[in-house]
Each structure stands twice: as C-alpha cells, then as structure tokens.
Amino acid sequence: MTTPAPTGVWPVMLTPFDADGRVDLAVLDRYTDWLIDQGAAGLFPVALSGEMYELTPLERLLVAERVVHRAAGRVPVAAAIASAGTDEEVADAVGRLAATGVDIVVLVASVALAEGEPDQRLLDLVDVVAAANPDVALGVYECPMPYHRVLRDETVGALAETGRFAFFKETSHDVGRMATRVWFAEGTPLRVFDAGIETLAQSVAAGTAGLSGWIANVHPDAVARLIDLVRAEGASPRALALQAALGAAEQAMGPTYPASAKVLVDLRSGIGFAPRSRWRPAEVVPAELADLLAQTEREVAAALALVSSPTARVGG
Structure with missing residues (x-):
C-alpha cells in the first residue's frame, strides 16, 4: 500500500559538480546530511533544480542512489523520470529508478505529455507504469520545463484515486486551485506540495502538505518553521512576515540560480559547495550573496520576534 509523503519541507536538491x-559525490553526501539536519521532511534529488535535464541517465541514477544511501532511511527520497519514450520504455525507466532505493518515482507532466496532448495520455501511461511496477509509489511534478504543463484538477483527482500516488509538486501558484486539488486528493495517499514560497502560508492554511521549491534548498529550517507557524496560527502576521523574508531571498538569488543557491548553501553549511552549473552557468559575487544571507537572517529573526494574536489570522 502506498504511504503518503511526509508533510513539511522537500528540498529539490541542488547537484554539486567538481x-x-x-x-561531486562527497559534497552530495554532506549536503544530504545538512538538509536532514536542517529539518527536511523528505528529499527530491533529480528535479529541475538538480539539473536533471543536464545529467546523463546514468548520473541521474547515481545521484538518486547516493542520496538514498546517505539518507539511510532518515527521510524518504523522491526522484524524477526526466526522459520520454514509449509507455513500456517509461515503465522500464521507473523500474530502474525504483531499484536505486528511492521511495517515490516521480513522473514529470511536461515530459510524459507532449504539448497539445490531452491529460488522458498521462492516465493511460500511468496504467502501464503501475501495472509493470506494482510495488512502486509514484509522484507527479508540474515542472515548468521543457514547457509548463498544469494538469486539469480532475486529472489530479484521477491520479489520486489510483491509490498509487504519494507526492504531487504542483506549480499553478493559485491557492484556490491548490485547495481544489487537496480536496480531490482527500482520502487517498496523495499529498499536494506547493512549489512557491510566495503562497506557502496561504496554501498550507488551505491544506497543502508543505513546500518543494527553490528556497527550501537554502533555508529548509526557516521554511519548516513557517509551516509549523501556519499549522499553529494560520497565516498570521508573523507567518506572513517570515514568508515575505524568504520570498525576497528567493527573488534575489533567482537571476543566477542555481549557482547563487550553491554559494548560499556553502555559506550556511561550509560543506564545500562550488557554484558550478551545467543548466544555467552564471557568474556570482560571493560578497553580495553573503550580504543577502545576512539580510535574510535579520529579516527571519525579526519576523519570528513578532507577536501574533490568534485572532489576527489570514486564511487560517
């Protein structure tokens, strides 16, 4: 029976290169440990932030297997199928990825479906994948590349009703739509994770299970604290202030992401993360990122110091 993904923070792990x-497997090991120590509820290597489209098929398996080995059961691990093929080829790829030990194999909507194809095509693929891999828990990811495919809500409901899906990284950035998708998944193992920090407080208040997004790679501890605050207080003033601080940090690192995030992780952890990227190589200025980190830490501390009244809730 499929086990739901644990609620909380699911970093879309960065991939280190030497x-x-x-x-860089040694840095990957240390990064895995650091994310878990910082409060990650689960790990999602082999996603867009991990430069999945720039990794070779063997490298994707290597990264997934290494993270599983290092996590050693402390948290579950998900990884994505990043290439298309016939239904049988995709089913075989799911089996190979599952053999690395990952807890959830994630189908990418914009890889599984060509532009213009109906959502039914994904449901047909899932029938083949699930039959060929009866013991594998599945996930789905509305990755914005190679194009942004947002599934119909009814499709999300149909996937949930299979009982095989545990994880959904949704990227509509529409809180009302997220609430509808949570409703469709009710009573099934599927849990809906917001991809955007800018809507997280409101979406958690509406029933999403947490965040799987960029800022979680750098500040998983603060994101976990935000989720805890919303569960305790609703989208309260200090929860919204914390969200704003994290949103500003994500926006600032965005133009040079993921290189910027790698520097920020190294500044916070000292694990030797170099700012090398195959996907979006960019020149970064460490001193500027150090200033950004200091500013973010001040704003996070200020947000947490606010006193929130239980009556001052938004969407709670």
Whole structure:
C-alpha cells in the first residue's frame, strides 16, 4: 500500500559538480546530511533544480542512489523520470529508478505529455507504469520545463484515486486551485506540495502538505518553521512576515540560480559547495550573496520576534 509523503519541507536538491565537471559525490553526501539536519521532511534529488535535464541517465541514477544511501532511511527520497519514450520504455525507466532505493518515482507532466496532448495520455501511461511496477509509489511534478504543463484538477483527482500516488509538486501558484486539488486528493495517499514560497502560508492554511521549491534548498529550517507557524496560527502576521523574508531571498538569488543557491548553501553549511552549473552557468559575487544571507537572517529573526494574536489570522 502506498504511504503518503511526509508533510513539511522537500528540498529539490541542488547537484554539486567538481572542478572536472563531474558530480561531486562527497559534497552530495554532506549536503544530504545538512538538509536532514536542517529539518527536511523528505528529499527530491533529480528535479529541475538538480539539473536533471543536464545529467546523463546514468548520473541521474547515481545521484538518486547516493542520496538514498546517505539518507539511510532518515527521510524518504523522491526522484524524477526526466526522459520520454514509449509507455513500456517509461515503465522500464521507473523500474530502474525504483531499484536505486528511492521511495517515490516521480513522473514529470511536461515530459510524459507532449504539448497539445490531452491529460488522458498521462492516465493511460500511468496504467502501464503501475501495472509493470506494482510495488512502486509514484509522484507527479508540474515542472515548468521543457514547457509548463498544469494538469486539469480532475486529472489530479484521477491520479489520486489510483491509490498509487504519494507526492504531487504542483506549480499553478493559485491557492484556490491548490485547495481544489487537496480536496480531490482527500482520502487517498496523495499529498499536494506547493512549489512557491510566495503562497506557502496561504496554501498550507488551505491544506497543502508543505513546500518543494527553490528556497527550501537554502533555508529548509526557516521554511519548516513557517509551516509549523501556519499549522499553529494560520497565516498570521508573523507567518506572513517570515514568508515575505524568504520570498525576497528567493527573488534575489533567482537571476543566477542555481549557482547563487550553491554559494548560499556553502555559506550556511561550509560543506564545500562550488557554484558550478551545467543548466544555467552564471557568474556570482560571493560578497553580495553573503550580504543577502545576512539580510535574510535579520529579516527571519525579526519576523519570528513578532507577536501574533490568534485572532489576527489570514486564511487560517
């Protein structure tokens, strides 16, 4: 029976590269430990932030297997199928990824479906994948690349009703739509995760299970605290202030992401993360990112110092 994904923070893990351009497994190990120590409820390597489209098929399996080995059961691990094929080829790819030990194999909507194809095509694929892999828990990810495919709400409901889906990274950025998707998934193992920090307080108040987004790679501890605040207080003034601080940090690192995030992680953790990227190589200025980190830490502390009245809730 499929087990729902734990609620909370699911970082879409960054992939470290060494000076020769290879996946840096030693840094990946330390990053895995750090994210867990900082409060990650689960880990999602082999996603867009992990540069999945720039990794070779063997590297995707290597990264997934390494994170599973290092996590050692402390938190569950999800990883995505980043290439298309026939239904049978995708089913085989799901089996190979599951063999790395990941807890959830994630189908990417914009990979599984070509532009213009109806959602029914995904449901037909799932029938084949599920039959060929009867013991594998599945997920779905509305990745914005190679194009942004937002599934119909009824499709999300149909996936949930299979009982095979545990994780949904949804990217509509529409809180009302997220609430509808939560409603469709009620009573099934599927849990809906917001991809955007800018809507997280409101979406958690509406029933989403947490965040799987960029800022979670750098500040998983603060995101976890935000989720806890919303569960205790609703979208209260200090929850919204904390959300605003994290949103500003994400926006500032966005133009040079993921290189900027790698520097910020290293500033926070000291694990030796270099700012190398295959997907979006960019020049970063460490001193500017150090200033951003200091500013974010001040704003997070100020938000948490606010006193929230239980009566001053938004969407709680």
